[in-house]
Amino acid sequence: MNRPDMRSLGGAGILLLAALPQDAQATQHLNCGAYAALAVAQQEQNIQMKCGFTGGQWSANLNGHFAWCQTATMAKLTAEDKARKAALAKCAKKPQESQEACQAYAAEAVKQQKANKAKACGLKGGAWSEDFAAHFGWCLKAGPAKRVAENNSRNQQLAGCFTAQKTAGEQKMKDECAKYAATAVAQQNENLARKCNFAGGAWSKDWNAHFKWCMGGQLKKSGQQTEARQAALKTQCMKRVCTTTETVLAYPPFFETTTKCRNVPK
Numbered sequence: 001m002n003r004p005d006m007r008s009l010g011g012a013g014i015l016l017l018a019a020l021p022q023d024a025q026a027t028q029h030l031n032c033g034a035y036a037a038l039a040v041a042q043q044e045q046n047i048q049m050k051c052g053f054t055g056g057q058w059s060a061n062l063n064g065h066f067a068w069c070q071t072a073t074m075a076k077l078t079a080e081d082k083a084r085k086a087a088l089a090k091c092a093k094k095p096q097e098s099q100e101a102c103q104a105y106a107a108e109a110v111k112q113q114k115a116n117k118a119k120a121c122g123l124k125g126g127a128w129s130e131d132f133a134a135h136f137g138w139c140l141k142a143g144p145a146k147r148v149a150e151n152n153s154r155n156q157q158l159a160g161c162f163t164a165q166k167t168a169g170e171q172k173m174k175d176e177c178a179k180y181a182a183t184a185v186a187q188q189n190e191n192l193a194r195k196c197n198f199a200g201g202a203w204s205k206d207w208n209a210h211f212k213w214c215m216g217g218q219l220k221k222s223g224q225q226t227e228a229r230q231a232a233l234k235t236q237c238m239k240r241v242c243t244t245t246e247t248v249l250a251y252p253p254f255f256e257t258t259t260k261c262r263n264v265p266k
Contacts (some may be wrong), residue, residue: 032069035077039065042084051091057084102139105147109135112154121161127154177214180222184210187229194266196237202229238263 043060046053057080059065069077113130116123127150129135139147188205191198202225204210214222242261249256 030069030074030077032066035069035081036062036065038081039084042088045088046091049088049091051088053084053087053091098140101144102136102147105139105151106132106135108151109154112151112158115158116161119158119161119165121158121165123154123157123161173215173219176219177211177222180214180219180226181207181210183226184229187226187233190233191229191237194233194237196233196266198229198232198237234265237266239266 039057040060040062043058045051046058056064056068072080109127110130110132113128115121116128126134126138142150184202185205185207188203190196191203192205201209201213218225240261241264242259244257244259247256247258248254
């Protein structure tokens with residue numbers, strides 16, 4: 001028996017399916033010719049759509065399917081036919097699924113490139129483009145495994161950049177807070193030496209206390225704190241100095257004493 005022409009099967013082999021016994025149409029007379037012809041037709045679809053299904057149930061051997069049918073029960077025939085139809089239906093959806101997957105892939109790739117630019121990571125190459133169409137076209141040709149690998153590669157490179165920037169930022173913060181703490185201690189030493197009597201946490205002589213305060217999210221305020229201490233030392237740590245002078249007069253009492261006082265830094 002020759003293989004059936006796929007065009008005469010109407011793509012899904014409607015005529016043969018009608019001749020094949022179904023669970024809802026149980027009969028003791030199995031039409032193995034119809035079953036075998038449909039099985040071969042389904043294998044033709046498997047090949048044409050490049051589904052890649054293999055195994056005995058996907059054979060192009062008409063006689064083989066016919067012989068198996070004669071030894072099988074109706075339930076097995078129906079189950080095998082349904083399994084092939086379900087597999088082919090799933091395979092037929094692959095193009096649409098690939099387009100949807102590649103649209104998501106391309107959108108994510110564009111977001112990754114925008115993050116690359118926003119964070120000034122400097123990552124370059126074809127994978128780092130804002131061209132949605134270019135990513136989409138590449139994805140359709142690459143296949144699922146390559147698209148996942150490419151997406152993961154971009155994520156890893158971005159993560160590396162962000163980690164490096166975070167580390168550099170933390171070190172810069174430590175350096176700035178160390179300078180702040182040293183200045184704070186120096187200002188407190190001046191406060192003590194001049195006996196200004198300024199007190200409170202801002203006037204501690206503990207370097208670690210100032211450093212921890214700064215590292216606790218207060219770096220932006222550290223400059224204001226330094227300026228406030230400096231202003232206090234300049235304008236509030238004062239002492240009163242008085243100067244007395246004598247002026248000779250031509251008349252009694254012939255001398256006049258004048259005292260002038262002013263505030264000066266201690």
